[in-house]
Amino acid sequence: MEIRGLRKRFGELEVLKGIDLAVRERELVFIIGPSGSGKSTMLRCCNRLEEPSQGHIIVDGTDIMAPRTDINAMRRRIGMVFQSFNLYPHMSVLGNVTLALRKVLGKSKADAEAAAHAALERVGLAEKARAWPNELSGGQQQRVAIARAIALEPKIMLFDEPTSALDPELVGSVLKVMQDLREGGMTMLVVSHEMRFARQAADRIVFMDHGAIVEEGPPEEIFGNPRSERCRAFVAEIQH
Amino acid sequence: MTGLDRFLDTFFNTEVMARYLPAIAEGFLVTVWLALLVVLAGIGLGLVLAMLRSLRFRPFNALLVLYVDLLRALPPLVLILLVYFGLPNLGISIGNFVTVWLVLSLVLSAFAEEIFWAGITSVPPGQWQAARSTGLGYLQTLVYVVMPQAVRLTIPPLTNRTIAITKNTALGTVIGVGEILNQATTAQSFSGNASPLVLGAVAYLLLFIPVVAFGRWVETRFAWKR
Numbered sequence: 001m002e003i004r005g006l007r008k009r010f011g012e013l014e015v016l017k018g019i020d021l022a023v024r025e026r027e028l029v030f031i032i033g034p035s036g037s038g039k040s041t042m043l044r045c046c047n048r049l050e051e052p053s054q055g056h057i058i059v060d061g062t063d064i065m066a067p068r069t070d071i072n073a074m075r076r077r078i079g080m081v082f083q084s085f086n087l088y089p090h091m092s093v094l095g096n097v098t099l100a101l102r103k104v105l106g107k108s109k110a111d112a113e114a115a116a117h118a119a120l121e122r123v124g125l126a127e128k129a130r131a132w133p134n135e136l137s138g139g140q141q142q143r144v145a146i147a148r149a150i151a152l153e154p155k156i157m158l159f160d161e162p163t164s165a166l167d168p169e170l171v172g173s174v175l176k177v178m179q180d181l182r183e184g185g186m187t188m189l190v191v192s193h194e195m196r197f198a199r200q201a202a203d204r205i206v207f208m209d210h211g212a213i214v215e216e217g218p219p220e221e222i223f224g225n226p227r228s229e230r231c232r233a234f235v236a237e238i239q240h
Numbered sequence: 241m242t243g244l245d246r247f248l249d250t251f252f253n254t255e256v257m258a259r260y261l262p263a264i265a266e267g268f269l270v271t272v273w274l275a276l277l278v279v280l281a282g283i284g285l286g287l288v289l290a291m292l293r294s295l296r297f298r299p300f301n302a303l304l305v306l307y308v309d310l311l312r313a314l315p316p317l318v319l320i321l322l323v324y325f326g327l328p329n330l331g332i333s334i335g336n337f338v339t340v341w342l343v344l345s346l347v348l349s350a351f352a353e354e355i356f357w358a359g360i361t362s363v364p365p366g367q368w369q370a371a372r373s374t375g376l377g378y379l380q381t382l383v384y385v386v387m388p389q390a391v392r393l394t395i396p397p398l399t400n401r402t403i404a405i406t407k408n409t410a411l412g413t414v415i416g417v418g419e420i421l422n423q424a425t426t427a428q429s430f431s432g433n434a435s436p437l438v439l440g441a442v443a444y445l446l447l448f449i450p451v452v453a454f455g456r457w458v459e460t461r462f463a464w465k466r
Binding site: 072078079086103104145152 | 364366367369370371372373374375376377380384385388389392
């Protein structure tokens with residue numbers, strides 16, 4: 001995936017001031033930065049949940065900003081996981097995972113359920129297929145949300161602060177699933193404050209501030225020896 | 241004749257009641273039929289209008305708000321008389337039953353649209369985002385994800401409003417629709433006795449108590465924990 005010259009304005013306020021970022025296949029890129037730096041907005045522009053004001057976003061060779069691109073067809077190849085899980089409360093776990101398989105990919109009920117079971121297996125929740133979202137812990141809900149996204153076999157996964165709404169003891173189970181995905185070769189773009197996870201799992205860290213990429217590099221460099229003053233201050237702040 | 245006897249004779253005269261029971265039963269069927277058609281058309285139209293409103297097409301929404309506000313502000317009786325006595329002058333004659341059905345359906349659709357719209361807007365935006373992120377289209381998201389949640393939230397206010405508006409079928413009596421109240425007042429003037437009106441009241445209870453009970457059942461049936 002490649003982001004070129006991405007800008008986003010809300011009225012007078014420019015929250016993204018020209019972002020260029022390329023994510024290689026099988027790469028895990030971590031985006032860090034102070035709140036209000038535009039991290040989540042950037043992530044949401046990657047599947048046009050937020051409409052970019054300007055720029056190009058190329059996924060697997062297709063510019064999703066091009067007027068002729070079928071955005072719904074592209075979105076199923078771009079999985080997204082949200083801070084607040086956003087499971088459908090009126091559907092069982094299985095219903096949550098099969099909905100897009102059936103209505104977007106047009107799979108039969110049996111095929112969709114087989115794919116859903118496989119995805120739930122990958123997040124370690126195969127036995128919860130018949131449960132309802134409100135019966136699950138936050139960590140389990142987030143893993144179902146991951147299963148819902150990976151069941152569509154996306155080329156890239158976007159994670160928008162996936163563990164921020166979780167109790168501390170539940171964070172590990174979600175990070176474990178993300179680690180497994182990475183080992184399975186999934187391309188991932190992650191906005192998160194889990195610095196320990198970033199340090200051990202990320203290929204590259206991108207530091208954003210005030211709507212721009214300030215610095216990027218391998219974790220040891222960003223955490224060990226940041227070049228910019230702002231990045232140094234941020235890293236010191238979160239690691240004390 | 242004691243006071244009690246007079247009271248019983250006025251309101252609970254069994255002989256009069258027996259004589260007019262068939263007429264009231266006939267009115268009961270007319271009311272049931274009318275109410276059913278009003279509920280189906282009113283709620284159906286309200287649902288469609290609310291879904292169209294979610295497209296946020298400004299000119300349409302401005303007209304819709306005007307439609308909804310007018311129908312909610314005007315007393316249904318005024319509309320019934322306007323339609324029934326006004327339209328024939330334009331060469332359109334739709335009959336008294338259809339007049340009441342049309343007016344009450346439109347009024348219910350206006351209230352139902354507002355209630356459904358409130359339901360749609362109370363579904364968290366994250367639900368839209370999650371569904372759209374998996375490639376579901378706008379309409380698919382509305383139909384499979386948003387409306388099922390919105391409708392559940394709207395059942396209590398919608399039930400109340402539906403009952404309030406279907407009770408207005410009694411207004412049909414002023415333009416001669418042969419529903420319960422019309423049959424009862426006719427019987428009352430022929431017999432010079434109020435017992436048919438009591439019979440009419442019983443007929444309304446027979447019709448609406450099950451509806452109220454059904455509404456309560458639906459509320460508990462569709463409630464779910466978040």
